[in-house]
Amino acid sequence: MxxxxxxxxxxxxxxxxxxxxxxxxxxxxxxxxxxxxPSPAVRRAIRAEADASLRLYPDPESTRLRRQAALTYGFDLSRVIAGNGSDELLAMIARAFVGEGDTLCCPTPTYTLYDTLVRIQGGRIAGVPYPEDYSLPADLAKRRAKVTIVASPNSPSGTSVPTGALADLAARVPGMLVIDEAYADFAAESALSLAREKENVIVLRTFSKSFSLAGMRIGLGFAHPAILEGLNKVRDSYNLGRLAVVAGEAALKDIxxxxxxxxxxxxxxxxxxxxxxxxxxxxxxxxxxxxxxxxxxxxxxxxxxxxxxxxxxxxxxxxxxxxxxxxxxxxxxxxxxxxxxxxxxxxx
Structure with a gap:
């Protein structure tokens, strides 16, 4: 057929x-x-929400979750976006920034979903091999990509990039720098502050790893409000269910x-x-x-x-x-x- x-x-x-x-x-x-x-508070929140209100659509903006994230991490609400796992946020970024023939650059080996999402868009991956010690490749910015993604800590290596090196990279790339911090809660430092300080930086977090909520599919993105305005245009409607929103909120309250x-x-x-x-x-x-x-x-x-x-x-x-x-x-x-x-x- x-x-x-x-x-x-x-x-x-x-x-x-x-x-x-x-x-x-x-x-x-x-x-x-x-x-x-996960926290017992998460289970209590899910049980409380699992009532007749499940017949209703969830809040399309996931406001309760975003508000708690803003409070927990010290951001304005306008700088926080929620996704169905950080994978959906990565998909939003690909939709919003990568068109036919456009380039996304990342060090390799890394999370292979980046490659998949770019190919869906008809774009091109420019992979720059990590050195043997998995330090940040020196010529990432030279690829002149619309989007550069660095996972820190990186999968599969588990190694992380110092925040200072990421700040320097943000100043040199011509487009967006996405810092995928899925594993940041296990690391010695985080680059989350760069999402406040740099206008071209998006920092992603997930609840799947450190918060023990892989089965709920909850992710967060932090960036300048103008960036999130564009990402919201390509976000799926009602992208987080009612149970995910309250689970994420409860997890953050009991951090x-x-x-x-x-x-x-x-x-x-x-x-x-x-x-x-x-x-x-x-x-x-x-x-x-x-x-x-x-x-x-x-x-x-x-x-x-x-x-x-x-x-x-x-x-x-x-x-x-x-x-x-x-x-x-x-x-x-x-x-x-x-x-x-x-x-x-x-x-x-």
Whole structure:
């Protein structure tokens, strides 16, 4: 059957998420979910909202969530936008700024959804390889792209870029600088202040990681009001449901709960980082809730990934030339990481 897709859509590959096993019993360390539950206040808010009002459309502006975000992070309400996860905010940015033949630049390897969203628009990705230490590539601004995206901390490396380097980059790029801070709550610093100080900077956050709300799909964007005015033109109507709005609001009001969970994850991360070199892996210095670890002597990590899967432990393997020797391991609970380390020890 001939289906009249746009040529761009017919030729492209779709984004491939991490594996979500249907069988029970796996230790799931492959998609960077938080191993700890969300705040009890979130569950109370959802139960209270799950009444007859669900027959009504939600607030199209997600005002309650945005107002609490403005209060929590110290922004004017006009500088905050809400999305159905930060992925939707990334899609808005692609719609608003990337047209046929336009360029989006980003360091690579990074979050592969950027490439997918640009291809949907008929645009072009200009990937600039990270150096071996995953420091910011020196010539990002030279690509003269309409949009430059830097994930900090970056996935899959877990490494972060100093705020000063991002501020310098914002001054040099000719277009927009998007700083994807999906994992910022696990890092030593955040570039959120640049969304106040720079007129060409958009900072994105998600509730999926540190707030333990991957299943609710809630994201935030911070930028100059004129930028958000344009993004709102391409935002889906009623893009957050009623339950997501109150869940996000409650999570922000009880931000201390998230901060305690993030501290536990950082502590377990330190244990994982210190143990991996004794098990044949060299980890990169993670500032996230996962660790990218490179197998010794340039060997492929696929056999280790497959053996762990047989043992019902899922980690992430990327079948690309630069990452074929690496595993990305989500930081789970102490018990989950203990089981992973024991399994790796059995393979020595």
């Amino acid at each position: 001939k289906i009249p897709f746009r040529r761009t859509i017919a030729r492209m590959e779709g984004y491939l998420p991490g594996e979500q096993p249907q069988e029970r019993g796996f230790i799931k360390l492959n998609t960077n979910e938080n191993p700890y539950p 201390g709960w998230m901060e305690k969970n993030a501290a536990k994850i950082r502590k377990t991360r330190a244990t994982l980082l210190s143990a991996l070199p004794f098990l044949g892996f060299s980890p990169f210095p993670s500032q996230s809730n996962f660790v990218l670890a490179k197998r010794a002597r340039g060997r492929s990590a696929r056999p280790v990934y497959e053996e762990l899967k047989r043992k019902k432990i899922l980690v992430r393997y990327f079948d690309t030339p630069r990452l074929a020797g690496c595993l990305r391991i989500t930081v789970g609970t102490d018990d989950e990481i203990g089981a992973l380390l024991a399994a790796l020890g059995e393979m020595l």
